[in-house]
Amino acid sequence: MARCKFCGKKLDDAGYCTNEKCPESIRAKIMQAAAQEETTATETTTHTKEA
Ligand SMILES: [Zn+2]
Numbered sequence: 605m606a607r608c609k610f611c612g613k614k615l616d617d618a619g620y621c622t623n624e625k626c627p628e629s630i631r632a633k634i635m636q637a638a639a640q641e642e643t644t645a646t647e648t649t650t651h652t653k654e655a
Pocket of ligand 1: 612613621629
């Protein structure tokens, strides 16, 4: 199991720090949210193109 290079906490399945107070975890949450938004936008665009 990999560990966070900042705080040494275990990383979750996606490779993100599980320590909520760790700056790496906060950064990961922002990146996850951005990735989800991108996925949703891509899906919407795809469906629009198909329709
Ligand atoms: Zn951490």
